[in-house]
Amino acid sequence: MNPLLDFSGLPRFADFKPEIVAPAVDRLLVENRAVIERVTAPSVPCTWHDFVRPLEDANERLRRAWGVVGHLNSVMNSPELREAYNSNLPKVTQYYTELGQHEGLFAKFKALRAGAGFEGLTSAQKKIVDNELRDFRLGGAELTPPRKARFKEISERLSQLSSRFSDNLLDATNAFAHYITDAADAAGLPEDVLAAAREAAQAEGRPGWKLTLHAPSYLPVMQYADRRGLRELMYRAYVTRASEFGKTEWDNTPLIAEILVLRREQARLLGFASFAEYSLEAKMAESPQQVLDFLNELAAQAQPYARRDLEEVTGFARDELGLDELEAWDLAYASEKLRLKRYDFSDQEVKQYFPEPRVLPGMFKLVETLYGLTIEAAEAPVWHPDVRFFSIRDRAGGLVGQFFVDLYARPSKRGGAWMDEAVTRRVKEERVQAPVAYLNCNFSAPVAGKPAVFTHDEVNTLFHEFGHGLHHLLTRVDYLGVSGINGVEWDAVELPSQFMENFCWEWDVLRPMTAHVDTGMPLSRALFDKMLAAKNFQSGMQTVRQIEFSLFDLQLHHDFDPAGGKSALDLLDDVRRRVAVMFPPAYNRFPNNFSHIFSGGYAAGYYSYKWAEVLSADAYSLFEENGVLDPETGQRFWNEVLAMGGSRPALESFVAFRGREPKIEALMRHSGMGGGAGAPT
Numbered sequence: 083m084n085p086l087l088d089f090s091g092l093p094r095f096a097d098f099k100p101e102i103v104a105p106a107v108d109r110l111l112v113e114n115r116a117v118i119e120r121v122t123a124p125s126v127p128c129t130w131h132d133f134v135r136p137l138e139d140a141n142e143r144l145r146r147a148w149g150v151v152g153h154l155n156s157v158m159n160s161p162e163l164r165e166a167y168n169s170n171l172p173k174v175t176q177y178y179t180e181l182g183q184h185e186g187l188f189a190k191f192k193a194l195r196a197g198a199g200f201e202g203l204t205s206a207q208k209k210i211v212d213n214e215l216r217d218f219r220l221g222g223a224e225l226t227p228p229r230k231a232r233f234k235e236i237s238e239r240l241s242q243l244s245s246r247f248s249d250n251l252l253d254a255t256n257a258f259a260h261y262i263t264d265a266a267d268a269a270g271l272p273e274d275v276l277a278a279a280r281e282a283a284q285a286e287g288r289p290g291w292k293l294t295l296h297a298p299s300y301l302p303v304m305q306y307a308d309r310r311g312l313r314e315l316m317y318r319a320y321v322t323r324a325s326e327f328g329k330t331e332w333d334n335t336p337l338i339a340e341i342l343v344l345r346r347e348q349a350r351l352l353g354f355a356s357f358a359e360y361s362l363e364a365k366m367a368e369s370p371q372q373v374l375d376f377l378n379e380l381a382a383q384a385q386p387y388a389r390r391d392l393e394e395v396t397g398f399a400r401d402e403l404g405l406d407e408l409e410a411w412d413l414a415y416a417s418e419k420l421r422l423k424r425y426d427f428s429d430q431e432v433k434q435y436f437p438e439p440r441v442l443p444g445m446f447k448l449v450e451t452l453y454g455l456t457i458e459a460a461e462a463p464v465w466h467p468d469v470r471f472f473s474i475r476d477r478a479g480g481l482v483g484q485f486f487v488d489l490y491a492r493p494s495k496r497g498g499a500w501m502d503e504a505v506t507r508r509v510k511e512e513r514v515q516a517p518v519a520y521l522n523c524n525f526s527a528p529v530a531g532k533p534a535v536f537t538h539d540e541v542n543t544l545f546h547e548f549g550h551g552l553h554h555l556l557t558r559v560d561y562l563g564v565s566g567i568n569g570v571e572w573d574a575v576e577l578p579s580q581f582m583e584n585f586c587w588e589w590d591v592l593r594p595m596t597a598h599v600d601t602g603m604p605l606s607r608a609l610f611d612k613m614l615a616a617k618n619f620q621s622g623m624q625t626v627r628q629i630e631f632s633l634f635d636l637q638l639h640h641d642f643d644p645a646g647g648k649s650a651l652d653l654l655d656d657v658r659r660r661v662a663v664m665f666p667p668a669y670n671r672f673p674n675n676f677s678h679i680f681s682g683g684y685a686a687g688y689y690s691y692k693w694a695e696v697l698s699a700d701a702y703s704l705f706e707e708n709g710v711l712d713p714e715t716g717q718r719f720w721n722e723v724l725a726m727g728g729s730r731p732a733l734e735s736f737v738a739f740r741g742r743e744p745k746i747e748a749l750m751r752h753s754g755m756g757g758g759a760g761a762p763t
């Protein structure tokens with residue numbers, strides 16, 4: 083039997099080979115298409131049992147098998163596996179497209195919704211049916227044939243345009259290089275950045291250093307390069323990528339205009355006034371106006387702090403760095419110097435206090451205390467010897483869920499940190515199928531016989547991903563479509579993850595997690611206080627910048643007329659005049675590289691970052707009121723938020739937990755903008 087088709091337990095990593103992928107995928111696709119054929123036959127009753135369940139079973143098998151392939155492709159990449167993944171991906175994508183446009187399925191879901199049996203379903207089942215119908219509608223399933231054809235045509239064109247947008251940006255980024263040979267030009271740059279730059283130059287047979295617009299090169303230049311002219315040169319190249327200042331074929335300006343026109347047309351075909359309305363239909367925010375009000379309120383509160391931040395760094399740059407006029411290419415540089423002067427500690431120093439054998443148990447202890455659970459190491463087949471596996475049990479010893487932890491970076495693993503589902507909780511043949519998660523990070527592995535040590539940022543990341551993991555693992559929903567993170571609104575899905583980060587700033591949680599890797603000494607209160615003080619450095623300016631991007635995105639997709647006389651850049655200027663404190667030079671073409679909204683999934687959704695932060699901070703404030711380790715509050719968070727998954731709207735879950743609608747005060751306070759004495763006005 084093909085190990086990918088064995089769904090009886092945990093994935094069989096030990097038996098995996100790239101050559102088993104294609105036969106498994108092909109067989110599942112044939113089987114699934116046969117299931118769809120069967121359940122959409124007129125003779126099959128439109129009931130959960132006869133229609134939804136077989137469909138759910140079939141789709142779960144594909145998702146689990148393909149999930150293993152995708153997971154391994156991300157964490158144990160090899161030329162053979164990449165080839166197997168890429169050659170099967172189009173088949174899988176094609177299947178999901180068919181599924182989303184299948185008229186027989188849509189008709190059957192409509193009949194189920196209208197039928198007598200619907201009222202007898204559980205609320206989770208009802209939510210799944212309603213979500214299905216919503217997604218069919220938003221995908222154009224209800225349009226008349228000519229409109230449907232136009233809708234499909236627009237969708238295809240839009241996907242070409244967004245992929246061209248990111249290709250242009252990548253090509254323009256890659257095309258730029260600046261070589262320096264004079265050591266004086268390299269002054270200020272950190273050793274590791276210089277080493278990489280020298281290697282890059284050597285690879286081309288050139289002397290000196292090669293600087294590029296990729297983040298690991300560009301960002302340190304902006305932050306550390308003492309040569310102001312170098313910063314300016316790099317800045318200008320960076321902010322004019324894929325614009326009319328570069329190669330015509332890479333200019334994203336016409337693409338932006340076309341994308342906006344087509345998105346509006348698509349939204350209008352479906353009866354929405356704007357693309358923002360369409361985008362919000364499946365999100366937690368109710369209307370573009372609600373998001374605008376939210377962002378404007380946040381802006382009004384953050385602006386005095388942002389102005390103060392700017393005054394401080396401007397004064398510092400003038401008095402101590404001799405920069406009379408603080409330019410856009412000076413901001414990161416001067417800010418870094420100010421930060422160093424004000425909070426004299428380094429990430430390296432802090433890092434020595436967070437060895438892995440303290441951090442992981444410390445994080446588990448927190449979860450055990452909050453939710454009355456036990457987490458213990460367990461056995462499972464793994465994909466790499468560094469991977470560990472754990473079981474979560476409740477007070478009675480019952481299995482709640484299990485998870486893999488893969489902490490270290492290696493060449494075969496993609497960057498970043500993420501949580502993924504291996505098995506999702508559901509009830510199957512009257513038995514609970516316990517959920518299983520993958521937690522993946524890219525931390526440094528242990529060296530020289532010492533345990534791995536983590537920066538505080540990395541500890542934050544670990545807590546964040548474990549928060550997503552708990553959302554997946556602690557669900558009590560019995561049906562796949564809304565179990566765990568499934569069916570949770572896009573702008574609310576970061577609530578449980580950002581929520582967990584708060585604990586990394588609690589002395590009582592953090593201190594027991596620390597022991598200096600050489601001396602065994604715990605973190606001192608004095609160093610912790612410095613970390614706390616540095617946490618909110620320039621949070622006013624950062625908040626205002628996020629709001630600027632969010633407002634630009636939302637208005638662009640709402641009340642902006644893409645066919646009118648104004649350009650996206652004009653709108654951005656308007657937004658900046660209203661909320662920004664720092665203004666870039668006129669040649670800045672930020673929209674041309676705003677890939678989140680033109681080639682990512684964030685169109686009319688960029689606000690989600692701040693939105694979810696408000697929710698998580700406000701949820702956490704109940705813990706601050708009741709005691710941050712209060713098990714009763716923990717139980718309530720589990721019951722009302724984590725356990726519910728996507729089975730009801732996120733707002734309902736939030737209100738059930740918090741006892742009221744979300745407020746922005748907690749986020750402002752956590753960001754050091756809580757008002758009170760000494761607050762700027």
Ligand code: ZN
Pocket residue numbers: 546550576579
């Ligand atoms: Zn996240």
